[in-house]
Amino acid sequence: MTVQPDWGCFATPHGNIHMPCFAPVGTQATVKTLSPDEVREVGAELVLANTYHLYLRPGADRVARLGGLHRFMGWDGPILTDSGGFQVFSLSDMRKVDADGVTFRSHLDGSLHRFTPELVMDIQAKLGADIIMALDECPEPLDRAYNEEALARTHAWAARCAENQRRPQEQALFGIVQGGIFPDLRLESAAFLTALDLPGYAIGGLAVGETKEQMYATLDVVTPALPADRPRYLMGVGAPEDIVEAVARGLDLFDSVMPTRIARHGAIFTRHGRVNLRNARFADEPGPLEEGCDCYACTHFSTAYVHHLIRASEIFGLRLTTLHNLRFLQTLMRDIRNHIASGTFHAFKASFLRRYLCSKKTHSEATHP
Amino acid sequence: MTVQPDWGCFATPHGNIHMPCFAPVGTQATVKTLSPDEVREVGAELVLANTYHLYLRPGADRVARLGGLHRFMGWDGPILTDSGGFQVFSLSDMRKVDADGVTFRSHLDGSLHRFTPELVMDIQAKLGADIIMALDECPEPLDRAYNEEALARTHAWAARCAENQRRPQEQALFGIVQGGIFPDLRLESAAFLTALDLPGYAIGGLAVGETKEQMYATLDVVTPALPADRPRYLMGVGAPEDIVEAVARGLDLFDSVMPTRIARHGAIFTRHGRVNLRNARFADEPGPLEEGCDCYACTHFSTAYVHHLIRASEIFGLRLTTLHNLRFLQTLMRDIRNHIASGTFHAFKASFLRRYLCSKKTHSEATHP
Numbered sequence: 001m002t003v004q005p006d007w008g009c010f011a012t013p014h015g016n017i018h019m020p021c022f023a024p025v026g027t028q029a030t031v032k033t034l035s036p037d038e039v040r041e042v043g044a045e046l047v048l049a050n051t052y053h054l055y056l057r058p059g060a061d062r063v064a065r066l067g068g069l070h071r072f073m074g075w076d077g078p079i080l081t082d083s084g085g086f087q088v089f090s091l092s093d094m095r096k097v098d099a100d101g102v103t104f105r106s107h108l109d110g111s112l113h114r115f116t117p118e119l120v121m122d123i124q125a126k127l128g129a130d131i132i133m134a135l136d137e138c139p140e141p142l143d144r145a146y147n148e149e150a151l152a153r154t155h156a157w158a159a160r161c162a163e164n165q166r167r168p169q170e171q172a173l174f175g176i177v178q179g180g181i182f183p184d185l186r187l188e189s190a191a192f193l194t195a196l197d198l199p200g201y202a203i204g205g206l207a208v209g210e211t212k213e214q215m216y217a218t219l220d221v222v223t224p225a226l227p228a229d230r231p232r233y234l235m236g237v238g239a240p241e242d243i244v245e246a247v248a249r250g251l252d253l254f255d256s257v258m259p260t261r262i263a264r265h266g267a268i269f270t271r272h273g274r275v276n277l278r279n280a281r282f283a284d285e286p287g288p289l290e291e292g293c294d295c296y297a298c299t300h301f302s303t304a305y306v307h308h309l310i311r312a313s314e315i316f317g318l319r320l321t322t323l324h325n326l327r328f329l330q331t332l333m334r335d336i337r338n339h340i341a342s343g344t345f346h347a348f349k350a351s352f353l354r355r356y357l358c359s360k361k362t363h364s365e366a367t368h369p
Numbered sequence: 370m371t372v373q374p375d376w377g378c379f380a381t382p383h384g385n386i387h388m389p390c391f392a393p394v395g396t397q398a399t400v401k402t403l404s405p406d407e408v409r410e411v412g413a414e415l416v417l418a419n420t421y422h423l424y425l426r427p428g429a430d431r432v433a434r435l436g437g438l439h440r441f442m443g444w445d446g447p448i449l450t451d452s453g454g455f456q457v458f459s460l461s462d463m464r465k466v467d468a469d470g471v472t473f474r475s476h477l478d479g480s481l482h483r484f485t486p487e488l489v490m491d492i493q494a495k496l497g498a499d500i501i502m503a504l505d506e507c508p509e510p511l512d513r514a515y516n517e518e519a520l521a522r523t524h525a526w527a528a529r530c531a532e533n534q535r536r537p538q539e540q541a542l543f544g545i546v547q548g549g550i551f552p553d554l555r556l557e558s559a560a561f562l563t564a565l566d567l568p569g570y571a572i573g574g575l576a577v578g579e580t581k582e583q584m585y586a587t588l589d590v591v592t593p594a595l596p597a598d599r600p601r602y603l604m605g606v607g608a609p610e611d612i613v614e615a616v617a618r619g620l621d622l623f624d625s626v627m628p629t630r631i632a633r634h635g636a637i638f639t640r641h642g643r644v645n646l647r648n649a650r651f652a653d654e655p656g657p658l659e660e661g662c663d664c665y666a667c668t669h670f671s672t673a674y675v676h677h678l679i680r681a682s683e684i685f686g687l688r689l690t691t692l693h694n695l696r697f698l699q700t701l702m703r704d705i706r707n708h709i710a711s712g713t714f715h716a717f718k719a720s721f722l723r724r725y726l727c728s729k730k731t732h733s734e735a736t737h738p
Contacts, residue, residue: 057681284435
């Protein structure tokens with residue numbers, strides 16, 4: 001379990017992860033709409049799955065009996081499971097937090113459950129992911145008093161997770177830096193977690209209500225305070241412009257449901273910005289979603305066909321937009337890695353953002369410039 | 370455009386169709402949940418698409434401008450389009466039939482439309498399928514008076530379709546025998562249509578309300594009255610037991626949304642009958658959906674995983690059950706063809722039905738006998 005400094009390669013028992021990396025999210029042990037083969041084909045190396053969801057259904061013991069998460073979902077590459085903290089604080093119907101853990105009601109059936117650092121380590125050991133996360137509390141990023149209070153718990157829980165890890169030889173435990181948009185809290189959190197000497201560190205609690213400027217400013221403060229020779233993971237961020245900005249600040253790893261979620265609403269990434277395929281202007285477009293894209297959707301079907309499928313609520317349309325968006329991000333990550341290697345990242349960043357954020361162009365101009 | 374008698378091969382501009390054949394339904398220019406590659410991989414040779422749906426959305430002129438239906442949906446094998454008659458009489462909000470055609474309101478937006486035999490030939494010429502169907506009226510199969518009255522229109526419309534075919538060199542026009550469950554009407558219809566000397570004949574208006582015994586009895590009467598050297602197509606039938614019974618009576622071609630529709634509700638075909646995967650007894654089943662099945666679902670995933678996906682409303686689960694059901698039917702058709710060729714069809718039929726209709730077994734017994 002080693003990472004090579006400076007945009008290297010993070011080794012796991014299920015293969016290497018080339019950094020910087022974007023991980024598609026397979027919340028319920030499936031990247032929505034796709035087969036594991038398709039996830040591999042778009043170029044993804046790492047898949048994220050959600051401890052909260054899998055604990056509730058089908059259950060960690062069941063997944064373990066069936067051979068672990070890799071075998072269960074048919075994905076033989078690296079997997080990262082989150083700690084469930086974020087979902088408990090955003091999805092569950094009721095939650096009551098105390099020093100020892102958090103009690104919550106399932107969003108599925110209202111049943112009562114309790115997560116402690118030890119149980120979350122136990123669940124993630126049973127699931128068997130390659131990278132596991134410490135239990136954290138996820139407060140509103142702008143609420144100072146709540147962030148101060150929650151941070152003490154998040155740190156105590158991280159220490160207990162590190163002490164109670166079940167399979168340290170096979171699973172890399174990452175800590176999660178919290179502290180909202182407050183520089184002093186973020187630095188305190190980075191210092192505390194760094195002292196635990198973990199194989200990687202995540203920045204949590206961003207992209208959930210603050211402005212982009214506040215997010216970038218927080219990254220400016222906290223990223224340099226985390227070891228550069230370990231992966232630095234920005235949780236829940238998948239917008240192309242945010243990934244590019246975060247890589248410029250030293251971040252290595254990203255995940256988000258956004259690329260797959262917007263795909264299921266008919267929205268796709270292009271080099272010239274986001275495009276909504278439901279728009280009537282695509283009804284007669286014979287060209288691909290994006291000229292030059294090598295994804296399955298772009299190499300096999302017209303934009304008019306995908307538009308038709310989306311308008312007709314056909315599942316195959318959601319597959320095609322999902323494949324395109326994930327391929328777009330994997331191509332972006334590959335370009336980022338290449339430009340870092342050749343020392344041209346900052347020029348690439350400027351040119352990418354100029355094109356991507358110029359949203360006034362029509363799709364026709366965008367795909368056939 | 371020739372058919373070899375006695376379970377031969379029907380040639381089309383997009384390839385041969387080996388009879389007897391089951392055609393998956395791609396109502397809106399997509400077999401629900403699947404890619405064209407997957408439809409090919411399950412072994413399907415012919416895909417059905419719906420004239421009514423494609424006429425309303427995206428429109429026949431648009432499909433023609435985009436290169437025709439094969440190119441639009443990325444399927445380079447044979448396609449059959451129905452006439453739209455069945456949908457007008459089952460889906461549209463209002464319909465008014467007269468000697469010349471039928472006026473109806475779209476189920477999508479209530480807009481007013483009119484199908485005549487000439488227009489339906491025109492639409493199907495624009496879509497460009499390899500097999501096209503004459504416009505017919507689809508009455509309640511048990512209503513004698515309505516069937517008598519409707520049959521006169523169906524025959525007049527079939528004659529007008531034959532006279533107004535736009536691309537007879539590329540498209541095979543099939544007539545549709547109607548007449549409900551009434552032997553004299555069915556024989557009259559078979560005689561009228563046979564006199565038109567068409568390349569194939571369909572039996573419509575069955576599997577829509579009559580008992581299975583009434584359906585089989587109707588097939589006993591009408592099938593021998595249709596030319597044995599042309600495909601005889603039983604429309605809308607996809608239940609395995611019905612296909613086997615119908616092949617025994619001389620039918621060659623079948624289509625139905627049932628296999629794909631029940632798949633999306635979590636139900637699968639097995640050699641031991643239909644099984645509902647939502648049942649809790651599958652939650653820990655490590656084996657495949659059906660032992661010995663070579664479909665993608667059975668060769669890659671446990672029954673427990675598919676059960677989990679279906680319970681969690683995950684689209685990938687619907688893909689897996691759809692792949693399994695279509696593969697089950699294609700395997701059945703291949704077995705039927707082989708047993709016909711080796712003269713053992715009747716023994717195969719008896720053994721298949723004994724096993725398939727014995728529904729008292731548990732899944733565990735069924736898949737691991």
